[in-house]
Amino acid sequence: MTALLTLHAVTGAIAILFGRRLGRRAVYVAGLGPLVTFAWLIAEFGTILDREPITESVRWVPRLGLDFDLRADGFGALMLLLVAGIGVLVFVYSNAYFPPNKEGLGRLIGLVGLFAGSMVGLVLADNLLILYGFWELTTITSFLLIGNDHTDARARAAALQALLVTGAGGLAMLAGLLIVGHEAETFSLSGLIADPPAPSTALTVGLALVLVGAFSKSAQWPFHGWLPGAMVAPTPVSAYLHSATMVKAGVYLIARLAPAFAGPVGWWRPAVVTIGLTTMVVGGLRALRQTDLKLLLAFGTVSQLGMMVAVFGLGTADAVAAGSVLLLGHAAFKAAAFMVVGALDHAHGTRDLRRLPRPERGQRPVALIGAIAAASMAGVPFALGFVAKEYDLEALQHSPWAPGLVTAAAVVGSALTAAYSLRFFWGSIGRMATESPDPAVAARRSPPGLVVPGLVLTAATFVAGVVPDVLDRLVSASAASLRPTVGSVHLDVFHGFNLTLVLSLVALGGGALIFALRRPLEPVLALGGELPVTAATGYAAALRALNRTADRVTGVVQNGSLPIYLGVIVLTAAIVPGTLLLSGAWNDGDGAIVDSWSQAAIAALILGAAAAATALHRRFTAALFLGVVGYAMAGLFVVRGAPDLAVTQVGIETLTTVLFVLVLRRLPDRFEQRTAAPMRVLRIGVAVVVGLTVFGLALATGAEDPATTVSDTFIERAYPDGHGRNVVNVILVDFRGFDTLGEITVLAAAAIGAVALARAGRRPGGVRDSAAPPPVPLDRITVLEVSTKVVFIALSTAAIYLLLAGHNQPGGGFAGGIVAGAAVALRYISGGIESVRRLSRSKPWTPLGVGLITAAGAAIVPLLFGGSVLESGVHTLDVPVLGEVKLTSALAFDTGVFLVVIGLAMMVFESFGDDPPARSRDTAGGTR
Amino acid sequence: MSYVMAGTAATLFGLGTYLLLQRKLSRIIIGLSLLSHGANVLFVNSGRSGVAPFVGKGDAADMADPIPQALVLTAIVISFATTTLLLALAYRSWLLTDDDEVDDDVEDRVIGRHGHLDTEVSDEAALAAAVSVAAEEELPDGHEPEVVP
Incomplete structure (x- = not known):
């Protein structure tokens, strides 16, 4: 497994470094990572599905308990299937999508390869800190890929937003992971799940911080604003990172943690499920108002991620299985849908659903993919999406927390999902009214590279929708790895006429109704953008506020006066240890008044000269008295049994005095400026505080008398x-x-x-000016x-x-x-x-x-x-x-x-x- | 540590701090020197006192602690280097302004008084907001949108 990660890193780096020479061939280099990973996964599939996790450990920093632990279990394998499988398809797609001479193609492709590697690491990591490392690597590669077209201000803004939102969430998560790991006394993910720590305030804080990270990564309300913005990235990137894999990282983490914490930690289910379902409804509402197909799909992704968070957040036995199916189903149809949009964009140069012409002959395969993807998205029977939705609704009905409310919200969300799926279908391929304006465009065929990957995904969606039994082993292994008590799961299309089926049909019918009545319903649909904190305005306001605060703080702290800067530093350095001193027993009172009278005499000399150096207002005299202090210090060193110091001090003092003379001969003789009395008082005050602190510190350290020291x-x-x-x-x-x-x-x-x-x-050479008089010989x-x-x-x-x-x-x-x-x-x-x-x-x-x-x-x-x-x-x-x-x-x-x-x-x-x-x-x- | 030595170090620190808070560079330099002398007094008094630490010159238990001495030795030389650099600054200041006074930084003053918003970040934020809001404004279906060049 370590080899797989290395392969990704090396091929990605090669594609970036030699991008210009490789051109579109970079795809073959960087695509090697996902391809080999996929092959490895197929080879090991049997072992993993028999519930034998494959583990690997490289000792890294043993003293910190930081080992490079990798672990491929059922759920890991399911995620790996998505990362590697869709990865391969995306690379194939990219090869056809990008023009061969595209500027910076190598960098783009190489980054996708590096991202794939980070994602593989993320789903395999069994150490919380390693997981965090890969988590942030995906954030960074995502940032670079969104901002790929760095000449476009919108791309830069979107990339920055994604980085700030997910990066801030990531930092919160790191703090949370540290707290949780500390509570659990292990940083091993599997160890944490197997033996979760008892609920405590610390655990609550830790889990809340981890959830903030997961929510921001998986675009949950109110952090979802960055995901639609991320659609400025090229379509293959959107299909891969921002629908199928990276945005599922948060879901992944919640899925891992929920079975261990949803029960014992009382607030977990209400909080996670509420956020998830809110996201589902908000995303659905907003998806219905988009005209750009990619944005429509992006809000759809937000909505679906909300559903996944809600389902996995339950942490029950039904939920882990249902969630696993939903993960698979969503990845398959959403990646395919993005590929359709990419193909249409490629053919017609637009992805605005008001301008796309009706697909002609040449676009039939693309239309077919789009139709099946939309059907699966909506939850139409005989598509994998339907199976997933059935199991999800089933799990939500058995929610230990507010089952009625939760199910109702999910049905509303599903109806919205059906409605925007219909909108997607209608907008991209189903609109029969618009005639193609240009026969040449209509006849244009999409190259096979743009069609085949989508066909593969669609075929999978269809086959698994009709005979979901093929997924039994994978889903069983995945569910069992999340919650060991789960037995084997058997998937069926039809469970008899029960409430779940009714709810599914209600959702579908409701969706059709919403779509048909979209114009009268407009005010209701607009609600999605008008929640008190919408992501976009919230983000902008937060950044502005941050900027203003930084400015105010800078204004106060950096006021330009050197004495004030130094005063603040010195005072802080004195007060912080000073308060600590006062709180402890700093002096046991048995210190001698004086060690020897010779020392006292030297001390008197030092202090007298130092006082003179401070008080006198002539530069030369002050410098000479400083020299006296130095020589007296040498005397002190002699008394303390430090001849080396004495020799060095005398030499240095001589040099220093000469140096002062050399420089001060240029400067005015006196310090002219007298400062105002308040400033003087302030200075004396600070000086006294510092002096007292040092006095206390000196006595306190003197009181310490370690028996043996390293000196011996x-x-x-x-x-x-x-x-x-x-x-x-x-x-x-x-x-x-x-x-x-x-x-x-x-x-x-x-x-x-x-x-x-x-x-x-x-x-050089000391000759300043030929016109200057020659130096006067001494x-x-x-x-x-x-x-x-x-x-x-x-x-x-x-x-x-x-x-x-x-x-x-x-x-x-x-x-x-x-x-x-x-x-x-x-x-x-x-x-x-x-x-x-x-x-x-x-x-x-x-x-x-x-x-x-x-x-x-x-x-x-x-x-x-x-x-x-x-x-x-x-x-x-x-x-x-x-x-x-x-x-x-x-x-x-x-x-x-x-x-x-x-x-x-x-x-x-x-x-x-x-x-x-x-x-x-x-x-x-x-x-x- | 004896009270006299602690008092010596404390006084050196106090006097040094007082000078450090001045505006004349040469007084600041003298202040820094006094501070480092104070620190050295603290150091040499922190270990046990005794005969000079030379192997063979007596029992190890009677020897002065060598570690503070090694620390102070480097501190002496380093503070000389610091003094040199600061005096070079004073010299440079004299070359340019005839004096070694450290004036307030004008740019910092401006920021302190009026605020000086760095607009770049806010602009990018506003742009991100605008992009995502613009997507909301849907035109009627039959209406051809303006083509943005």
């Missing part, structure tokens, strides 16, 4: 597994190496972004230059030492890179940007790139030797002078980190380091 494991394994003594460094380059790789990628991206922002609009101070060189060499050596030693002693790639960056900063201070550029002929982004590639390479190389990503290896070299030198693969990774950090530092100077361009509008890069 890391300390234990650092040397044996990571070949390093510096645990922090081993974590960075080995245990959590992937994180580090991601992080240096962020560094590289930020560096590139900074250069791009700072240098945008300037010419006064050279020999002492400074010489001492700079000495210190530079010392710092560089220290950087390399930190890199090499970092695995076992304080240091590592980050620390080493930062120290090297500080060395570069020193060069810059003494000699300006030219001095930095003289360091190396390569551009600053070269170390950045080389570093990234080195680190990524070091991560991947172990894969080549059959290891896992970032697995570390160790190699011991015997160097004559130094003795034994251990080389670990982590060193290569760390070297990458080192290079990226150096590149970042060099990029900083490249961005901001050259002489300030003369501030004028002309040299501002022309961006104004």
